Amino acid sequence: MMAGQVPILVLKEGTERETGKSAQKNNISAAKAIADAVRTTLGPKGMDKMLVDSLGDIVITNDGATILKEIDVQHPAAKMIVEVAKAQDQEVGDGTTTSVVLAGELLKQAEALLEQNIHPTIITNGYRIASQKALEILPQIAKKVSKEDTETLKKIAMTAMTGKNIGPDRDYFADLVVKAVLTVATEVNGKVKVDVDNIKVEKKAGGSVKDTQMIDGIVLDKEKVHPRMPKVVKGAKIALLNGGLEVKKTEISAKIQIEDPSKIHEFLAEEEKQLKDMVEKIRASGANVVFAQKGIDDLAQHYLAKYNIYGARRIKKSDMESLAKATGGKIVTNLDDLKPEDLGYAETVEEIKIGNDYMTFVRGCKDPHAVSILIRGGTEHVIAEAERALHDAIKVVGVTVEEGLVVPGGGAIETELALRIKEFAHTVGGREQLAVEAFANALEIIPRSLAENAGMDAISILMKLKSIHEQGKKSHGVDVLANGIEDMFKLGVVEPAKVKKQAIESAMEVATMILRIDDVIAAKKKTETQPGQGQGQPGMPPGMGGMGGMPEM
Numbered sequence: 001m002m003a004g005q006v007p008i009l010v011l012k013e014g015t016e017r018e019t020g021k022s023a024q025k026n027n028i029s030a031a032k033a034i035a036d037a038v039r040t041t042l043g044p045k046g047m048d049k050m051l052v053d054s055l056g057d058i059v060i061t062n063d064g065a066t067i068l069k070e071i072d073v074q075h076p077a078a079k080m081i082v083e084v085a086k087a088q089d090q091e092v093g094d095g096t097t098t099s100v101v102l103a104g105e106l107l108k109q110a111e112a113l114l115e116q117n118i119h120p121t122i123i124t125n126g127y128r129i130a131s132q133k134a135l136e137i138l139p140q141i142a143k144k145v146s147k148e149d150t151e152t153l154k155k156i157a158m159t160a161m162t163g164k165n166i167g168p169d170r171d172y173f174a175d176l177v178v179k180a181v182l183t184v185a186t187e188v189n190g191k192v193k194v195d196v197d198n199i200k201v202e203k204k205a206g207g208s209v210k211d212t213q214m215i216d217g218i219v220l221d222k223e224k225v226h227p228r229m230p231k232v233v234k235g236a237k238i239a240l241l242n243g244g245l246e247v248k249k250t251e252i253s254a255k256i257q258i259e260d261p262s263k264i265h266e267f268l269a270e271e272e273k274q275l276k277d278m279v280e281k282i283r284a285s286g287a288n289v290v291f292a293q294k295g296i297d298d299l300a301q302h303y304l305a306k307y308n309i310y311g312a313r314r315i316k317k318s319d320m321e322s323l324a325k326a327t328g329g330k331i332v333t334n335l336d337d338l339k340p341e342d343l344g345y346a347e348t349v350e351e352i353k354i355g356n357d358y359m360t361f362v363r364g365c366k367d368p369h370a371v372s373i374l375i376r377g378g379t380e381h382v383i384a385e386a387e388r389a390l391h392d393a394i395k396v397v398g399v400t401v402e403e404g405l406v407v408p409g410g411g412a413i414e415t416e417l418a419l420r421i422k423e424f425a426h427t428v429g430g431r432e433q434l435a436v437e438a439f440a441n442a443l444e445i446i447p448r449s450l451a452e453n454a455g456m457d458a459i460s461i462l463m464k465l466k467s468i469h470e471q472g473k474k475s476h477g478v479d480v481l482a483n484g485i486e487d488m489f490k491l492g493v494v495e496p497a498k499v500k501k502q503a504i505e506s507a508m509e510v511a512t513m514i515l516r517i518d519d520v521i522a523a524k525k526k527t528e529t530q531p532g533q534g535q536g537q538p539g540m541p542p543g544m545g546g547m548g549g550m551p552e553m
Helices: 020-039 064-070 076-091 096-115 120-141 150-160 167-184 261-285 298-306 317-327 380-403 412-428 432-443 445-453 458-470 497-515
Strands: 016-019 049-052 058-061 186-188 191-193 199-205 213-215 217-220 232-241 289-292 310-312 344-354 357-365 371-377 405-408 476-479 484-487 494-496 519-522
Touching (some): 020 076, 020 519, 064 096, 076 497, 096 120, 096 445, 150 494, 167 199, 167 380, 199 217, 199 380, 213 217, 217 317, 232 261, 232 317, 317 344, 317 357, 371 380, 380 494, 405 497, 412 458, 445 476, 458 484, 494 497
Parallel strands (some): 217 371, 289 310
Antiparallel strands (some): 016 519, 186 191, 213 371, 405 494, 476 484
């Protein structure tokens, strides 16, 4: 710089900037830290995490997606890794820990290459080539499975629930899941489609996990609104109301002045007549059950009970949609439009006491493409973990029924892919070959982590596993329960091919994205002024800042 020249400030004062290798190192370290946090939860013998939030609420789980959702991640690169888990969870429901651990290992392998002065672009190119090759090889190892093969579907559900705290009841849960998924599966243009939103999961503390049941219909966490209403309605004709059975209020604030006292009686009588008319319209349609999305007035409750009509109110919008699907009814906004053909049908609508609360069971529906699973358990934490296990299992069984391809679990598929990609690396040549080999090495983190988490000698297990795969035994993986190596198809440890495909794709994408960052420019964090410090609050005139932002009296 020439003498007397003023330095040019481009960035705002307080902005932090990190460039080149130190930025890359920092990002890779943050991503590796996240991967290491969930790595110990992988596999049947993985450990659990206890997460305590700022309010003191506790979550105990080993579900990768839940762990990463609950922890408050600050570093931007670490946040990108958390996004991988979210995407994996939404797309296929399982494999969240696998995808995060794989992304962390890809970055760790890349770090060694960066130290050898290999450019990030070459590494990312190599990773892309390797992941494409992996996705080519996957279907060759996969086995076909049909939706009639309930035994394999059950094994998939059990593999997805491995390591969750419902251990001894996995068999029972797997049965429920397969039954539920096959009930909601529909065929569209010759392809099987599974909308897992049609499986409603309700939770109620009490009993044991074994008391969890599948209901061929819908369970509502609502009771009947009046004690004189029937407890059970057989041959239910169900009216689904978008609104409620209440006297309509005016849209604008209105004030009614009554000068003659006798008019009060007329006014109240009119309200009563309106409510009675509403109930009469429901009765005239032939309905003997009413589900309203909004409230049901006390007087309307009385008339419904008088006519032996079962009523429940404040039903969630999602539940109303499920009811419409299951019972074949239409959701009606205006009672004048309610016709007999709009009513849904169910064999029984019944109020049952579960624990300390009453719930409404709608069973024997016209079109049972919507079912419910009612989870029971000793404590809220047990129920929450059972729900997470069910979520994973329902998703993976749904994905398998749709796609029809399964691969061996237990690190078998990763070991085979690593072996095949290493062979393929020699055909790539150039510096990219190193990156392709690094990708293959990174895949080995899965069998190694499974062995480590089970307290096995990871290095010797990995060496044995590689030599077995070199002999052409493609489906052999880490048998953590017997501390050895076994054919995973024989043991029934199977996973949907789509779960592995998604994990490899998302891990590669996030790793290459983080590697390409060579400059981190972080704006200065805003310091929030606490109320009561006398600085006033934004948008307030001067003098309104004292006393915690309140004007002085």
